[in-house]
Amino acid sequence: MPDRAEKTSTGHIGGVLRSLAESPIWVPLLAILTAMIVGGIVIALTGGNPFAAYAGLLQGALGSKKALSETAVWATPYIFAGLAVALAFKGGLFNIGAEGQLALGAVTAAWIGYALPDVLGVSIPPVIHISLAVGGGMLAGLIWSAIPGALKAYTGGHEVINTIMMNYIALNMTSYLLNGPMKDPSPTNVIARTPQIAESARIPPIFPGLRVHWGFVLALVVAFITWWLLWKTTLGFEIRTVGANPDAARYAGISVKRIIILTMAFSGLLAGLAGAIEVTGLNYRHELGFSIGYGFDAIAIALLGKTHPLGVVLAALLFGAMRNGATRMQFLTQIPVDVISVIQALILLFVAADAIIRYIYRIKAPAERVVLTRGWGG
Amino acid sequence: MDWRRFLFILLIIAILFGVVVLIGKAQVSPLVIIMSMLATTLMVATPLTLGALSGVFCENAAVINIGIEGMMLAAAFFGWLAAIYMNSIFHYPTMPSLIVGVIVAVLVGGLLGLLLAVLSVTFKVDQIIGGTVINILAVGITGYLNRQLFFEKGSIFHGNVPHAPGVLPTLHIPVPEALSAVCNLLPSPQGCLEFANALGKVFDQRPIAIIAIVLVFVSHYVLFYTRWGLRTRAVGEHPRAADTVGISVEKVRYANVIIGGLLAGLAGAYFTIESVPSFEPLMTNGRGFISLAAMIFGNWTPIGAWTAALIFGAAQAMQINLQFFRELIPPQWAFLQISYIVGLAPYILTMIILTGIVGKTIPPAADGQPYEK
Numbered sequence: 001m002p003d004r005a006e007k008t009s010t011g012h013i014g015g016v017l018r019s020l021a022e023s024p025i026w027v028p029l030l031a032i033l034t035a036m037i038v039g040g041i042v043i044a045l046t047g048g049n050p051f052a053a054y055a056g057l058l059q060g061a062l063g064s065k066k067a068l069s070e071t072a073v074w075a076t077p078y079i080f081a082g083l084a085v086a087l088a089f090k091g092g093l094f095n096i097g098a099e100g101q102l103a104l105g106a107v108t109a110a111w112i113g114y115a116l117p118d119v120l121g122v123s124i125p126p127v128i129h130i131s132l133a134v135g136g137g138m139l140a141g142l143i144w145s146a147i148p149g150a151l152k153a154y155t156g157g158h159e160v161i162n163t164i165m166m167n168y169i170a171l172n173m174t175s176y177l178l179n180g181p182m183k184d185p186s187p188t189n190v191i192a193r194t195p196q197i198a199e200s201a202r203i204p205p206i207f208p209g210l211r212v213h214w215g216f217v218l219a220l221v222v223a224f225i226t227w228w229l230l231w232k233t234t235l236g237f238e239i240r241t242v243g244a245n246p247d248a249a250r251y252a253g254i255s256v257k258r259i260i261i262l263t264m265a266f267s268g269l270l271a272g273l274a275g276a277i278e279v280t281g282l283n284y285r286h287e288l289g290f291s292i293g294y295g296f297d298a299i300a301i302a303l304l305g306k307t308h309p310l311g312v313v314l315a316a317l318l319f320g321a322m323r324n325g326a327t328r329m330q331f332l333t334q335i336p337v338d339v340i341s342v343i344q345a346l347i348l349l350f351v352a353a354d355a356i357i358r359y360i361y362r363i364k365a366p367a368e369r370v371v372l373t374r375g376w377g378g
Numbered sequence: 379m380d381w382r383r384f385l386f387i388l389l390i391i392a393i394l395f396g397v398v399v400l401i402g403k404a405q406v407s408p409l410v411i412i413m414s415m416l417a418t419t420l421m422v423a424t425p426l427t428l429g430a431l432s433g434v435f436c437e438n439a440a441v442i443n444i445g446i447e448g449m450m451l452a453a454a455f456f457g458w459l460a461a462i463y464m465n466s467i468f469h470y471p472t473m474p475s476l477i478v479g480v481i482v483a484v485l486v487g488g489l490l491g492l493l494l495a496v497l498s499v500t501f502k503v504d505q506i507i508g509g510t511v512i513n514i515l516a517v518g519i520t521g522y523l524n525r526q527l528f529f530e531k532g533s534i535f536h537g538n539v540p541h542a543p544g545v546l547p548t549l550h551i552p553v554p555e556a557l558s559a560v561c562n563l564l565p566s567p568q569g570c571l572e573f574a575n576a577l578g579k580v581f582d583q584r585p586i587a588i589i590a591i592v593l594v595f596v597s598h599y600v601l602f603y604t605r606w607g608l609r610t611r612a613v614g615e616h617p618r619a620a621d622t623v624g625i626s627v628e629k630v631r632y633a634n635v636i637i638g639g640l641l642a643g644l645a646g647a648y649f650t651i652e653s654v655p656s657f658e659p660l661m662t663n664g665r666g667f668i669s670l671a672a673m674i675f676g677n678w679t680p681i682g683a684w685t686a687a688l689i690f691g692a693a694q695a696m697q698i699n700l701q702f703f704r705e706l707i708p709p710q711w712a713f714l715q716i717s718y719i720v721g722l723a724p725y726i727l728t729m730i731i732l733t734g735i736v737g738k739t740i741p742p743a744a745d746g747q748p749y750e751k
Binding site for chain 2: 349
């Protein structure tokens with residue numbers, strides 16, 4: 001952190017270097033570097049050229065105006081979903097259910113987008129229609145995560161297993177809806193997808209000709225709001241206190257049950273928002289299978305960003321750049337885009353097990369251990 | 379296991395079986411349906427049983443293993459790959475190839491167990507995060523290799539997925555024969571013979587399913603009647619006390635987490651070497667997580683975990699067997715025709731069980747906590 005560097009550097013270069021070396025950003029950066037090296041070895045072992053692969057990745061991610069726009073497009077749902085997981089971590093909860101919450105947010109937004117005008121029999125003005133669709137998606141995500149939140153608060157059922165079960169239930173529900181009642185009825189359609197949403201429910205692009213839309217800006221604003229909520233409000237203080245030490249929170253008079261449910265609800269709201277924005281800003285419909293993997297990516301992003309909103313935004317941009325660049329990489333080198341999942345898993349491994357990185361690069365450990373999750377008992 | 383939970387398990391299984399019997403009895407006799415459900419239940423519960431045993435070993439040594447799902451998936455892929463390599467590239471006959479496949483699957487599981495042990499015991503990483511790392515790593519690696527090795531241009535099999543050498547053969551345990559021999563001694567053997575005949579299916583099981591059931595009782599013996607088990611449980615309940623009397627907490631945890639990995643690996647082999655001869659990305663479909671629920675409901679004991687796994691097996695068996703009676707489903711029960719809805723049963727059951735309304739269970743006292751000397 002720069003402010004720490006200023007404090008300790010009273011003209012001594014050594015002091016500056018030492019505080020730079022102790023800065024918390026090194027571990028994530030070195031984790032990324034190490035993951036890229038190990039990923040390169042995996043590519044080489046399976047018959048690819050890692051240098052060509054990474055060159056293609058870079059070109060596809062940042063090489064042109066269009067590439068930058070696509071990176072932002074990819075990063076948008078990652079920011080929302082990453083914030084969802086990070087917020088839950090702050091409250092001592094592990095939300096593996098972002099995937100299901102996101103899918104239900106997307107389905108709900110799609111329904112409001114294509115069916116609501118017909119149901120009401122009126123055309124809805126754009127701003128209102130977009131707000132309804134996005135709000136509906138947020139509500140769906142909120143409900144889907146408040147259930148495991150309430151189960152955790154009142155019965156102790158562990159949120160890790162319950163959110164995963166809710167993922168499978170959401171997946172079955174969306175499969176049913178998109179293959180049945182909500183399936184796009186146009187005669188040429190054979191895919192499990194909804195009809196296109198009305199023009200009035202679509203978030204416009206920022207620049208003509210590029211796909212990046214105002215949802216990206218909204219993601220940045222929401223990241224700021226999340227930071228503000230966590231560090232500038234009483235509720236945020238309560239969430240962080242429950243996350244750090246629920247017993248202390250209880251002694252301080254905080255209703256731990258209420259905070260657990262609220263934290264999960266906010267988390268699901270953000271994940272639902274990710275799905276709703278994908279539908280209203282980018283795809284203009286929900287299609288089965290588009291969201292596979294967002295939930296796991298979101299966990300990696302939250303941990304890479306050290307569960308801080310700013311860190312989440314940076315990690316989401318990195319993951320977005322990688323996912324986006326991977327398509328170009330596959331086109332140039334025939335290495336499947338799936339290799340990105342391997343590299344991302346390795347990043348997560350090295351970030352989670354930061355002791356490995358500290359050991360390899362001889363970085364001092366921080367004084368206190370941060371508690372992220374709790375076992376079955378807690 | 380306390381009687382309340384045992385009754386609950388019996389009740390749920392009876393309900394799940396009853397639904398199929400009620401619908402199918404117009405076409406097939408209830409006895410045959412019950413036996414067929416029982417056979418399917420034992421079969422599909424196999425990965426859950428092994429997964430739950432994996433959790434039992436890890437958590438009795440106080441290491442939470444949320445990575446069972448990923449261990450199963452990776453083992454399923456690499457076991458399958460090894461069997462294909464042996465059969466299509468080295469031209470070994472079917473059986474040796476399959477056996478090598480199972481061994482590779484088990485070892486891959488063990489290797490991931492070792493990774494979990496390194497992360498959680500040596501580096502003291504948050505155990506749930508450590509397990510999640512394994513899950514994500516398994517999805518990434520299997521997805522990538524599946525594409526890179528089989529479907530890309532210039533891949534080793536040139537875009538054609540070779541046929542795996544098949545699946546492990548069904549073994550017949552001659553219990554029904556023994557029973558019919560007894561029946562023939564009776565004055566009116568008719569009903570008894572019918573029963574013995576119907577029982578045939580239940581004792582036609584494939585090797586991993588049989589091994590899984592044997593392992594339940596072996597694990598029970600090991601955990602509760604051997605020095606190893608006593609040390610494991612000591613480390614799980616009160617590591618400091620165990621340390622004081624000279625037990626190496628680290629070693630015991632390493633050993634048990636690796637055993638857990640090996641068991642999850644065998645569960646993985648079930649998917650691609652025993653159930654179907656093919657691999658699909660994400661094919662474990664949450665079984666690893668359901669196993670954990672079974673372990674919790676079974677109060678961290680092998681036999682308890684197995685009976686809980688049978689509930690989920692029965693739920694899945696209901697889904698499978700209902701497909702045979704699709705046309706017989708009455709209109710007011712039409713939702714049972716929609717596989718998306720019937721398929722929800724195991725997931726909803728898991729959530730209900732975790733609420734503890736059928737009795738709370740208690741994890742090992744030190745479960746999930748790294749040990750600091």
